[in-house]
Amino acid sequence: MKEEKIPYKIYLTEEEMPKQWYNVRADMKNKPAPLLNPATKQPMTLEELSGVFCTELAKQELDDTNAYIDIPEEIRKFYKMYRPAPLVRAYCLEEKLQTPAKIYYKFEGNNTSGSHKLNSAIAQAYYAKEQGLKGVTTETGAGQWGTALSMACSYLGLDCKVFMVKVSYEQKPFRREVMRTYGASVTPSPSTTTEVGRKILEEHPGTSGSLGCAISEAVEVAVNTEGYRYVLGSVLSQVLLHQSIIGLEAKAALDKYNITPDIIIGCAGGGSNLGGLISPFMGEKLRGEKDYHFIAVEPASCPSLTRGKYAYDFCDTGKVCPLAKMYTLGSGFIPSANHAGGLRYHGMSSVLSQLYDDGLMEARSVEQTKVFEAAEAFARVEGILPAPESSHAIRVAIDEAMKCKETGEEKTIVFGLTGTGYFDMKAYEKFHNGEMTDYVPTDEDLKPGFDSLPVI
Amino acid sequence: MKEEKIPYKIYLTEEEMPKQWYNVRADMKNKPAPLLNPATKQPMTLEELSGVFCTELAKQELDDTNAYIDIPEEIRKFYKMYRPAPLVRAYCLEEKLQTPAKIYYKFEGNNTSGSHKLNSAIAQAYYAKEQGLKGVTTETGAGQWGTALSMACSYLGLDCKVFMVKVSYEQKPFRREVMRTYGASVTPSPSTTTEVGRKILEEHPGTSGSLGCAISEAVEVAVNTEGYRYVLGSVLSQVLLHQSIIGLEAKAALDKYNITPDIIIGCAGGGSNLGGLISPFMGEKLRGEKDYHFIAVEPASCPSLTRGKYAYDFCDTGKVCPLAKMYTLGSGFIPSANHAGGLRYHGMSSVLSQLYDDGLMEARSVEQTKVFEAAEAFARVEGILPAPESSHAIRVAIDEAMKCKETGEEKTIVFGLTGTGYFDMKAYEKFHNGEMTDYVPTDEDLKPGFDSLPVI
Numbered sequence: 001m002k003e004e005k006i007p008y009k010i011y012l013t014e015e016e017m018p019k020q021w022y023n024v025r026a027d028m029k030n031k032p033a034p035l036l037n038p039a040t041k042q043p044m045t046l047e048e049l050s051g052v053f054c055t056e057l058a059k060q061e062l063d064d065t066n067a068y069i070d071i072p073e074e075i076r077k078f079y080k081m082y083r084p085a086p087l088v089r090a091y092c093l094e095e096k097l098q099t100p101a102k103i104y105y106k107f108e109g110n111n112t113s114g115s116h117k118l119n120s121a122i123a124q125a126y127y128a129k130e131q132g133l134k135g136v137t138t139e140t141g142a143g144q145w146g147t148a149l150s151m152a153c154s155y156l157g158l159d160c161k162v163f164m165v166k167v168s169y170e171q172k173p174f175r176r177e178v179m180r181t182y183g184a185s186v187t188p189s190p191s192t193t194t195e196v197g198r199k200i201l202e203e204h205p206g207t208s209g210s211l212g213c214a215i216s217e218a219v220e221v222a223v224n225t226e227g228y229r230y231v232l233g234s235v236l237s238q239v240l241l242h243q244s245i246i247g248l249e250a251k252a253a254l255d256k257y258n259i260t261p262d263i264i265i266g267c268a269g270g271g272s273n274l275g276g277l278i279s280p281f282m283g284e285k286l287r288g289e290k291d292y293h294f295i296a297v298e299p300a301s302c303p304s305l306t307r308g309k310y311a312y313d314f315c316d317t318g319k320v321c322p323l324a325k326m327y328t329l330g331s332g333f334i335p336s337a338n339h340a341g342g343l344r345y346h347g348m349s350s351v352l353s354q355l356y357d358d359g360l361m362e363a364r365s366v367e368q369t370k371v372f373e374a375a376e377a378f379a380r381v382e383g384i385l386p387a388p389e390s391s392h393a394i395r396v397a398i399d400e401a402m403k404c405k406e407t408g409e410e411k412t413i414v415f416g417l418t419g420t421g422y423f424d425m426k427a428y429e430k431f432h433n434g435e436m437t438d439y440v441p442t443d444e445d446l447k448p449g450f451d452s453l454p455v456i
Numbered sequence: 457m458k459e460e461k462i463p464y465k466i467y468l469t470e471e472e473m474p475k476q477w478y479n480v481r482a483d484m485k486n487k488p489a490p491l492l493n494p495a496t497k498q499p500m501t502l503e504e505l506s507g508v509f510c511t512e513l514a515k516q517e518l519d520d521t522n523a524y525i526d527i528p529e530e531i532r533k534f535y536k537m538y539r540p541a542p543l544v545r546a547y548c549l550e551e552k553l554q555t556p557a558k559i560y561y562k563f564e565g566n567n568t569s570g571s572h573k574l575n576s577a578i579a580q581a582y583y584a585k586e587q588g589l590k591g592v593t594t595e596t597g598a599g600q601w602g603t604a605l606s607m608a609c610s611y612l613g614l615d616c617k618v619f620m621v622k623v624s625y626e627q628k629p630f631r632r633e634v635m636r637t638y639g640a641s642v643t644p645s646p647s648t649t650t651e652v653g654r655k656i657l658e659e660h661p662g663t664s665g666s667l668g669c670a671i672s673e674a675v676e677v678a679v680n681t682e683g684y685r686y687v688l689g690s691v692l693s694q695v696l697l698h699q700s701i702i703g704l705e706a707k708a709a710l711d712k713y714n715i716t717p718d719i720i721i722g723c724a725g726g727g728s729n730l731g732g733l734i735s736p737f738m739g740e741k742l743r744g745e746k747d748y749h750f751i752a753v754e755p756a757s758c759p760s761l762t763r764g765k766y767a768y769d770f771c772d773t774g775k776v777c778p779l780a781k782m783y784t785l786g787s788g789f790i791p792s793a794n795h796a797g798g799l800r801y802h803g804m805s806s807v808l809s810q811l812y813d814d815g816l817m818e819a820r821s822v823e824q825t826k827v828f829e830a831a832e833a834f835a836r837v838e839g840i841l842p843a844p845e846s847s848h849a850i851r852v853a854i855d856e857a858m859k860c861k862e863t864g865e866e867k868t869i870v871f872g873l874t875g876t877g878y879f880d881m882k883a884y885e886k887f888h889n890g891e892m893t894d895y896v897p898t899d900e901d902l903k904p905g906f907d908s909l910p911v912i
Binding site: 174 | 841
């Protein structure tokens with residue numbers, strides 16, 4: 001065991017917690033491309049965005065110049081309930097791997113939503129409340145985002161309507177009950193409560209639903225109900241802004257001990273965690289102050305960065321949301337049944353897409369059996385049972401640590417451990433029983449997605 | 457909102473973490489009665505106990521004179537993986553209740569086992585490893601203890617055989633998979649792998665098992681397999697010793713801010729959490745240094761302290777373990793299907809039973825609908841989704857805080873939040889659907905249990 005001058009867990013004090021979010025767009029020379037109105041193909045105006053999102057969030061979505069944005073006092077109070085999140089030195093993993101690398105992870109799973117999603121949920125709920133709204137609507141697949149939003153709304157006394165993909169609603173009753181505990185109404189989607197839901201049920205009786213359909217129902221209710229707005233848990237630039245709390249805390253913890261990471265790794269679905277983790281470090285890189293090696297890790301079954309196209313695309317399968325320029329597999333691409341539900345998204349945050357296109361970070365795709373091997377090895381020595389999504393980052397962190405073992409380099413590796421896998425034991429069961437399959441789409445499999453890209 | 461000089465969460469630094477456990481028996485004038493050999497009715501000797509438990513643990517079981525016992529370095533390292541556990545100031549709950557009381561809770565749920573059980577699991581596994589054993593056996597009902605032991609064994613490279621009550625094995629497949637992730641073998645009990653299991657299956661074909669049967673199977677395997685011992689997650693005095701880490705940390709955190717609690721509350725099943733939480737405070741009371749009001753909270757459906765007898769009894773339904781003097785409903789008492797599985801035990805730790813009998817603490821029983829009301833109210837403002845067991849303590853903490861509201865007293869209340877309820881959503885679902893029932897046994901219902909008490 002190496003000398004332990006650095007504690008196992010670095011906690012900031014509450015006074016040391018960030019008081020502002022960091023907006024990486026302010027330091028980008030090449031700004032992310034603007035959202036386009038799907039009807040006019042023109043950049044979305046504040047007014048247009050304010051019909052769907054509450055006004056302050058619409059402003060944040062458009063703001064690519066202000067580097068720091070104050071975190072309102074009420075949100076900081078809420079953050080204190082479950083933050084600061086620890087930056088953990090993975091001494092036990094290092095010893096197990098017998099690597100000279102120093103491995104750290106920023107653990108975001110110590111809250112009931114089980115992930116980092118709560119960081120943006122409370123911000124979005126807060127601004128909705130400030131605007132005098134009655135409630136918000138959203139969709140949820142696996143349920144983490146829906147849980148986070150329910151918790152935030154319950155704290156603020158805001159109504160929360162969640163449309164949950166029907167197959168998840170039925171297969172994940174526990175997630176549903178967690179949301180109900182926080183007072184949210186949870187409707188299986190497609191439902192008969194919306195026009196679009198009824199239409200889909202008529203066309204496809206017995207369908208088990210999809211994220212695209214749930215989004216369409218949530219947006220319909222938000223737009224047609226007085227005092228409601230729609231909120232989203234990833235992809236948007238406002239979400240990356242709120243999630244910068246992850247990176248800011250991680251950086252403050254590292255700075256306390258004069259540690260400079262060499263490699264920073266995060267899993268990437270829509271980009272909310274990766275973007276939040278790397279933002280302040282990327283800022284330093286963009287300003288030419290320091291250099292870091294960033295690695296985005298995505299599932300081989302849904303490889304938007306590594307095999308997608310950089311193009312304008314629909315954010316949802318229902319095609320009701322604005323168009324975003326991003327690395328995408330096309331909204332018509334249907335990812336296979338990968339167990340990391342949070343990474344099964346056809347596109348990638350516009351901010352991260354631009355940074356990747358500018359060569360400022362690397363992307364890798366990994367297959368899920370290898371991911372679960374890493375997850376189990378990690379759990380057995382570090383104790384925490386990781387979410388399948390987070391385990392993508394663990395896989396690459398272990399790979400990099402093993403490279404250090406070969407070369408003898410003492411690199412410092414930081415990765416984002418976004419959450420826990422307590423509601424993913426079905427996936428672990430398949431892994432234990434040797435029933436897990438890996439799927440890598442062929443070029444032919446990717447074609448329908450690319451064919452679905454809109455012509456701009 | 458009150459002035460917030462005290463942070464939301466008080467964390468000790470790793471240097472401030474306790475280096476010794478505290479053995480409250482050393483300060484008790486009336487020592488807990490000794491365990492008796494069920495065959496001879498004589499006090500169990502070290503030699504006899506060492507056949508079942510590993511030697512160092514047998515010594516701890518018998519030690520009622522040494523007040524402080526060093527925590528081995530290896531265990532302290534493991535503790536650093538998930539400890540120190542935060543002492544949380546429940547500002548949001550106080551505001552919700554509009555009470556002048558100051559409420560704190562010691563949260564033990566931030567680890568994969570989801571509860572405080574890990575504190576003793578690692579200690580028991582460590583001493584087994586030190587003795588050169590190959591593995592340990594145990595039983596588990598709801599699965600928290602089995603999970604904790606699996607984690608500890610996986611960390612130390614020790615084999616772990618868990619007998620899981622068949623009905624839980626089938627109804628809680630997620631818990632089972634968590635244990636498998638940590639490399640434990642999990643056998644539904646009764647099984648055909650033991651003599652006692654085969655016998656029970658023959659007599660009761662199709663039985664869904666019981667804790668008593670699972671204990672018998674685990675003990676049989678431990679006693680008959682070279683290099684194995686049996687371990688237990690509660691009731692025993694050694695377990696209370698290990699769990700004193702809860703109270704020692706809580707006290708150190710309070711001392712940091714010169715806070716002296718008036719009331720200390722814990723849920724009580726076998727007594728591992730309550731005993732651990734109150735030990736160092738009780739020590740002060742026993743030594744006449746300070747006074748505290750301790751409240752043990754148990755389910756009305758299984759009221760061992762409030763309605764039990766103080767007598768020698770079997771610790772297990774299979775009657776293979778030593779006899780303990782304790783407040784008990786009799787090993788023949790079958791608790792109703794209360795949702796707090798961890799509190800469905802017929803007896804209470806000998807240490808706590810003696811302290812209670814000496815009038816040093818109060819006990820209250822509460823009905824489960826009231827418990828879940830408290831659980832949900834707590835979750836909505838404090839974020840954490842509590843385990844049904846822990847929610848018994850929340851219920852009484854809220855009751856006491858409301859009394860303060862009436863009287864205007866600014867009492868300081870500390871309670872133990874032993875764990876999270878992520879695997880208990882079936883119970884929450886019943887609560888949400890209004891299907892939860894309360895059960896209070898009549899004196900007639902208690903009779904068969906009392907009739908089963910052995911004559912000593």
